[in-house]
Amino acid sequence: MTGIVWKTLKSRQMELGPDDGRAGRWRNWRLSRDADGIGWLIADQPEASANTISEEVLEELDQVLAEVEQDPPRALVIRSAKASGFFAGADVKAFVGARDPAEIEQRMGRAHQVVDRLAALTAPTVAVIHGYALGGGLEIALACDHRILAGDEARLGFPEVQLGLHPGLGGTARLLDLIDPLEGMQMMLTGKTMRPGQAKALGLVDAVTEERHVRTAVKAVADGELKPKVKPLNRLRSQVTERLFSADLPRRAVADRMRGQAARQAPPEHYPAPGALVDLWERHGDDPKAMRKAEVASFARLMATDTAQNLIRVFFLREKMKKITEVSDSVAKPRHLHVIGAGAMGGDIAAWAAWHGLRVTLADLKPEIIAMAVGRAAELYPKLGHDSAKTRDALDRLIPDVKGEGVRHADLIIEAAPEKLDLKKKIYAGLEPKMKPGAVLATNTSSIRLEALAEGLHRPERLIGVHFFNPVSRMQLVELVTHEGVSDETLDVAKAFLGQIDRLPAPVKSAPGFLxxxxxxxxxxxxxxxxxxxxxxxxxxxxxxxxxxxxxxxxxxxxxxxxxxxxxxxxxxxxxxxxxxxxxxxxxxxxxxxxxxxxxxxxxxxxxxxxxxxxxxxxxxxxxxxxxxxxxxxxxxxxxxxxxVVEDEDVADGAMIFGAGFAPFRGGPIHYARTxxxxxxxxxxxxxxxxxxxxxxxxxxxxxxx
Structure with a gap:
């Protein structure tokens, strides 16, 4: 940030402004003012790990803004008290089952009025973002004059297209008015998130700083020292782009190309949101006010479709399956994983676990197979995160183990050998005597009944199935396969492990082919x-x-x-x-x-x-x-x-969507059949x-x- 000297050097916790003892006036917000005359508006929804944009949150924000208008501060900071991030997006539960576009449009119109009121404040406003700012949360940030990212872990994005929607709180127009329209449309059409460096380069944020410098950055806003970028990338390109797309013909030609590209990824008859977003820009790309107004009606029509309602259902299926991994604090989460079999599945399971912080020993009879697995990991890690230090650390945790000595120290052993019953039982006979007390033995079998695999084991209660799908880094589902003899402790360790590596478990009983x-x-x-x-x-x-x-x-x-x-x-x-x-x-x-x-x-x-x-x-x-x-x-x-074999219809639907690619916009095979x-x-x-x-x-x- 040119011209700004950061004076605060001591690291401290999140800067949330002063506590002036006036908390409690609103359920979801806290407003205070510091000695420099800067207002601090802190979002902190009770009994929630993340803030979401609900109707209650917006109604209270309207009340807060009315008070701020009466006595404007030198600058107003909007920030989250949640360690997880700014806002996780809109509270979509409020729209489950919503089928009347007129009623949805009315509700969204009221929400627009609140966000527009924020954008119209005379005091300079600054959104301080850590963690994530997604969907409606990013739209709140875009209504502010400035956006400052605190830390290098921030992620900004519009994932609404994954719910069969597009931004609905004015974000379509405000984003395209702020950054290059082509970049903005790509961001909304793909739903991809932006990292701090990308966001800064695009002009989406004004500054990226460390947490200890937040107060200084905010004071720079109040003092008029932090000026928003006029346009992203460079002024000349911005002027050319703006003039080009202010004309109907060039905008229509680009819109046609966008429509075709979107259709190849998501057929419009099944996924109407991308086409609706392109239509908005084509018709109103030269008039932000008209685009914000048209956005409301377009959003309402999309929300009422089967596609949006079913994709919202899929969102909650994912959340339900995530909760399966929540176990008691008394359960010892695995720290050392030993994988037997370094082929396509075993090697990739090992690589994925090492990326997520586990110490992993990888065994195979052939050293060259292990070397190939480590090579695949080295290619995968930079794609998962643009942090060379994290890649180095993950590779350090992925340890070749030709002799299989890691079995003696592992909390969890995953067998990923070929699908041959006799071979797997031979492996178990050799490793079971070496396993430490409390260790869990898991198999990645895709079809062999666990009862057959458990025959001959001295402790069959610690055998469980964890059936991954290929490619491991992209397929979220893992079938968590149990048999009658498995212990609760074994099941809890497996659940905890899947939570550690960010996979979705589908509990199934041992049966031919599982689910x-x-x-x-x-x-x-x-x-x-x-x-x-x-x-x-x-x-x-x-x-x-x-x-x-x-x-x-x-x-x-x-x-x-x-x-x-x-x-x-x-x-x-x-x-x-x-x-x-x-x-x-x-x-x-x-x-x-x-x-x-x-x-x-x-x-x-x-x-x-x-x-x-x-x-x-x-x-x-x-x-x-x-x-x-x-x-x-x-x-x-x-x-x-x-x-x-599976006891829950929702889990069955989720397993088929996340593990077999069953058409997500159908809501799952059982849901489809019911409806x-x-x-x-x-x-x-x-x-x-x-x-x-x-x-x-x-x-x-x-x-x-x-």
């Missing part, structure tokens, strides 16, 4: 049957994508590996009491020829640059094709619920059973929906 693979296998095998019937894989993939699946079954089979798919299918067929589609001989032939999918460069598709090469022209899919793929997946979930005439869906399965075979006979679990 996700049990539901995905008929989906992928039916695609193989269709191919045998002569349908192009592109047509089959399009049938699933028409429903909203992010990836069709033919592509997914190649991603997973055709060899693995056949192995899981054979295992399930041998253990299920319901018929599965028979893998065609042509599929086994591909595997015999080494055409395993993406990992070999050829499978159902040829692969180039990690992307399948698909024909541009192919037959359109029929509704029956979509039914043949999707309905058995739903049926399998209902079977798992009926048999108690789309379950009797009619069941009847369609019965019709398929008559024409295609008994594999489509509806499970009795459908009765819970009708």
């Amino acid at each position: 996700v693979n049990r539901a995905l296998t008929p989906y992928m095998l039916e695609a193989m049957v269709m191919m045998q019937e002569g349908h192009a894989p592109e047509t089959i993939d399009a049938a699933a994508e028409a429903f909203g699946m992010p990836m069709g079954p033919a592509t997914l089979a190649d991603q997973v590996g055709l060899d693995i798919g056949i192995a899981v299918a054979d295992s399930l067929k041998a253990n299920l009491d319901k018929p599965l589609p028979v893998p065609p001989d042509t599929l086994r032939g591909r595997v015999d020829r080494g055409e395993l999918g993406r990992k070999t460069g050829k499978g159902i598709y040829e692969w180039k640059g990690n992307e399948p090469v698909k024909a541009r022209s192919f037959a359109k899919p029929t509704q029956e094709m979509t039914d043949r793929l999707i309905l058995p997946m739903i049926d399998a979930c209902l079977e798992c619920l009926r048999k108690g 789309h005439d379950p009797a009619a869906l069941k009847a369609r399965m019965e019709a398929l059973a008559r024409t295609q075979g008994e594999r489509f006979a509806p499970d009795p679990g459908w009765d819970r929906l009708t």
